[in-house]
Amino acid sequence: MQGDRKAEPRGWQRRDFLGAAALVALALGVPAAAVSLTRLDPADAPTDRQRALLREVAQLVIPRTATPGAGDVGAGDFAIVALAHGLEGARRPFTPSDPADARFLRNDGSIRHVAWLEKTLDTAAGGDFLARPVAERHALLSALDAAAFASRAAQSPWRPVKALILAGYYTSEPGGAQELRYEPVPGRFDPDLPLTPDFRAISNDWTAVDFG
Template identity: 60%
Template sequence: MSGAKNGWNRREFTAGAALLALALGIPAAGVKLTDLDAADLPSDRQRRLIADVSDLVIPRTDTPGARDVGVGDFVVLALAHGLSGTGAPMASETITAAVAPFRRRNGSLRHLPWLEHRLDRAAGGDFLRHDLAERTRLLAALDAEAFAQGAPPSPWTALKGLILTGYYTSEAGGSQELRYELVPGKWEWDIPLQPGMRAFSSDWTAVDFG
């Protein structure tokens, strides 16, 4: 089964591929656009879902949102490449009844089918049919559960990390949402913080979030 048969094409994947190349530190030409394994191809609905969820995490404000820069497709490609350990077999202590049905034969997790099932179940049906306020509420509940102190490991933490990585390695995320200054620039040992000051893109690691 090829990407073309599922509606995927090179032009649609270009934004996600460019972001993935930046995150991996390789030329964009080295990222496969349509040659994904059949098991890694999302359904059209899963692709819409991750684009929508990404935009709920980082909506458009005075700067572009996650949907605007192609973060949803970045997440699809990042998962296919196993970025941030998403392609590794799950540790035995993280396997629960809720995630077990979504494991591959090699023990790794199919993150997008899991997310689709998790959000649809929370929505009592079709998550995408709800209005923006309700989708935001449902995702916020999942986020709060995943990041609660003492909570068991959740696949959402990896997905959210990829959404943030995709956005903040984009031009908009790295130079508009964050404050960009060309390195080496100049050394300033003490910079007073002002209200509304943006974080520096050179100081962002996608490690601390939640």
């Protein structure tokens, strides 16, 4: 990568972020050497605080119950990598509805979701979002979420963040195989069953993921 060393982010060593391999390894528990990825701009490497923020946000979206929460399973880190790599359309050009958000735009016109989210939540919290009590954090994020889905017309950077937190969670082993059912080899098709309260959804029904 031909990065500018002066742009090296704090907290996350630039060399560690080359190709995002280390982050993926961290998020997914796979050997970094096994991962060959699109190389990313070092400016997309998160700070420690941004990682902590995404972990917390993930945990607010899918909290720990009898099964782990999304923050517990690394869905925050997954979302950071996935956003930088453009999953859920995250690298498409973005037109901010709030002109103040223009400062988060990259040269390619896409928005830096993580930086945007950090600033937006801190602003809503009147300070450090992470320092607020959990009930308040939940309320603040809930309000952000409600606003993002209130209008079809307005494009909110929150939607891809949430989508990738959910993807990160339900494709993790705890989310996919403990919270939901993971059935790699169903072996049969039962076409018509009563939907009883104990019937958990199949996490790997990919047709349902795409079209359901």
